Amino acid sequence: xxxxxxxxxxxxxxxxxxxxxxxxxxxxxxxxxxxxxxxxxxxxxxxxxxxxxxxxxxxxxxxxxxxxxxxxxxxxxxxxxxxxxxxxxxxxxxxxxxxxxxxxxxxxxxxxxxxxxxxxxxxxxxxxxxxxxxxxxxxxxxxxxxxxxxxxxxxxxxxxxxxxxxxxxxxxxxxxxxxxxxxxxxxxxxxxxxxxxxxxxxxxxxxxxxxxxxxxxxxxxxxxxxxxxxxxxxxxxxxxxxxxxxxxxxxxxxxxxxxxxxxxxxxxxxxxxxxxxxxxxxxxxxxxxxxxxxxxxxxxxxxxxxxxxxxxxxxxxxxxxxxxxxxxxxxxxxxxxxxxxxxxxxxxxxxxxxxxxxxxxxxxxxxxxxxxxxxxxxxxxxxxxxxxxxxxxxxxxxxxxxxxxxxxxxxxxxxxxxxxxxxxxxxxxxxxxxxxxxxxxxxxxxxxxxxxxx
Numbered sequence: 001x002x003x004x005x006x007x008x009x010x011x012x013x014x015x016x017x018x019x020x021x022x023x024x025x026x027x028x029x030x031x032x033x034x035x036x037x038x039x040x041x042x043x044x045x046x047x048x049x050x051x052x053x054x055x056x057x058x059x060x061x062x063x064x065x066x067x068x069x070x071x072x073x074x075x076x077x078x079x080x081x082x083x084x085x086x087x088x089x090x091x092x093x094x095x096x097x098x099x100x101x102x103x104x105x106x107x108x109x110x111x112x113x114x115x116x117x118x119x120x121x122x123x124x125x126x127x128x129x130x131x132x133x134x135x136x137x138x139x140x141x142x143x144x145x146x147x148x149x150x151x152x153x154x155x156x157x158x159x160x161x162x163x164x165x166x167x168x169x170x171x172x173x174x175x176x177x178x179x180x181x182x183x184x185x186x187x188x189x190x191x192x193x194x195x196x197x198x199x200x201x202x203x204x205x206x207x208x209x210x211x212x213x214x215x216x217x218x219x220x221x222x223x224x225x226x227x228x229x230x231x232x233x234x235x236x237x238x239x240x241x242x243x244x245x246x247x248x249x250x251x252x253x254x255x256x257x258x259x260x261x262x263x264x265x266x267x268x269x270x271x272x273x274x275x276x277x278x279x280x281x282x283x284x285x286x287x288x289x290x291x292x293x294x295x296x297x298x299x300x301x302x303x304x305x306x307x308x309x310x311x312x313x314x315x316x317x318x319x320x321x322x323x324x325x326x327x328x329x330x331x332x333x334x335x336x337x338x339x340x341x342x343x344x345x346x347x348x349x350x351x352x353x354x355x356x357x358x359x360x361x362x363x364x365x366x367x368x369x370x371x372x373x374x375x376x377x378x379x380x381x382x383x384x385x386x387x388x389x390x391x392x393x394x395x396x397x398x399x400x401x402x403x404x405x406x407x408x409x410x411x412x413x414x415x416x417x418x419x420x421x422x423x424x425x426x427x428x429x430x431x432x433x434x435x436x437x438x439x440x441x442x443x444x445x446x447x448x449x450x451x452x453x454x
Contacts, residue, residue, distance in 0.1 A: 152365025158249025
């Protein structure tokens with residue numbers, strides 16, 4: 001019997017575990033799930049002779065190594081910073097490894113050892129990164145194979161609330177890590193390439209430089225630039241492309257309102273606020289506004305941000321109870337970003353009956369036979385419930401499929417890698433269609449530049 005070790009049974013693991021258990025009989029698999037909290041795993045599995053649940057702390061060397069040396073392949077669903085210790089053990093005990101996380105600098109250093117031991121270390125095989133790589137490279141390779149020359153590539157992804165659960169003025173709820181939403185875009189200017197010109201957007205301008213996108217049956221979205229759109233330029237073989245832009249999708253109007261938090265400094269995570277545990281939400285907002293013994297906090301807020309009281313943006317802040325005197329921060333020595341996260345979680349946490357949604361949009365511009373062409377490809381996946389979410393589906397299924405393909409020898413190329421070759425992406429994208437994860441393509445007129453002049 002072939003053995004698979006899954007380390008971590010968090011929110012993204014539901015579809016991963018279900019897929020492998022559904023295949024366990026036909027593929028002769030035994031799945032071991034290790035987590036510091038075994039109750040997490042127990043909620044995701046029914047009684048089966050093909051699954052074991054064990055307590056596993058990745059920082060406990062003995063238990064971690066014992067689990068890894070007794071398996072054939074390791075799937076790490078841990079936070080990215082915790083993969084490396086398991087990865088080193090996989091080298092030691094000659095085990096393949098799969099993760100959905102970005103390739104870290106530490107992981108890169110294991111490439112030579114992985115190749116020397118004929119081991120596949122597959123990374124970035126979730127949704128973004130993951131499905132974005134595979135779906136992009138499939139079209140890019142097809143264009144090249146047909147004699148075309150790539151001149152434009154834009155890619156956008158959003159983790160959003162499904163339309164039937166979209167019931168607040170922000171048209172947004174947390175479907176993944178709230179902290180990542182609050183701190184998005186920080187740490188340097190966003191950079192991208194537009195018509196052979198390098199463009200930069202500093203953080204304080206990021207949420208006012210957006211692009212509009214329309215998706216059939218789902219309406220209009222907006223997108224703001226990711227921090228580094230050029231990261232995959234060479235990896236994708238787009239060294240000579242004229243335009244290269246990657247962004248994050250939200251519903252229209254979100255970015256304008258979010259920019260208020262940025263301008264006030266509420267997304268800053270670099271310092272702590274004194275006596276924060278005794279602050280009300282109103283006190284927190286007032287801490288960023290000028291002193292005035294006569295003006296209310298609401299009036300100072302509107303004046304500072306030039307927001308009219310009949311502006312829909314104003315209603316969005318009222319909806320968050322941002323000026324409440326009774327709701328308390330209750331976080332000691334908290335950063336502004338941590339306090340803002342707590343406030344937002346009051347309003348943006350998914351209810352039990354809510355569904356999430358993953359949206360992805362690619363634009364491919366190319367030259368063929370002396371003419372310029374463009375293909376737009378879109379994907380929308382809606383979750384089932386709070387266990388089987390769209391996020392868990394689009395992260396977990398590619399991870400599971402890659403794991404089985406490695407075990408079955410369909411993915412053979414050794415080393416630390418991401419899913420950008422036909423060996424990897426063709427069978428996985430084809431199988432994902434069976435689970436409702438597929439792209440719709442349409443040819444549109446090539447415009448060659450961003451209509452909003454980003």
